[in-house]
Amino acid sequence: MTSSTSSEPNSTTPLTCIDCGAPVEQTMAGIAICDDCLSTRGACCQEFGAVDLTKEETKPRAYNSPACAAHLFEEADAIQHITAEHRFYTASGARLDYVRLATEEIKITHTFVPKHLRGKGIAAQLMQAAIQYADQARLQVSASCDYAQVYLKRYRS
Structure with a gap:
């Protein structure tokens, strides 16, 4: 991950990417996602959001298509x-x-x-x-x- 991401270190449980399960060193906007999966989410998704960031417990949503990077951060990235x-x-x-x-x-x-x-x-x-x-x-x-x-x-x- 880049230095511009927010991190939430977790010393007890290793973080894994929500898409592929690869190890992730730090979260981005509260989501554990690797750079490869983030960059391949597509130009835009057919349905909004793959992850519900409005709740404390972040769990993948069940949708027909994966979210694009813009939608992934839309809920968590309020100004x-x-x-x-x-x-x-x-x-x-x-x-x-x-x-x-x-x-x-x-x-x-x-x-x-x-x-x-x-x-x-x-x-x-x-x-x-x-x-x-x-x-x-x-x-x-x-x-x-x-x-x-x-x-x-x-x-x-």
């Missing part, structure tokens, strides 16, 4: 906001950092999405969350981050 740290983030390691300016404005300084989750619209979801926060607080939005600048130009102009 959180830590106002004091000026950060929006997800459990899988995606984040958007901003600074609060005295001029009733937030400036987005950095966006990051782990490599294996790129191209799935997560950065856009982080941007939408930041814009919604700014709109509710009646703040202007600017950016020094290249991605955020392009996003704002495309969707806020």
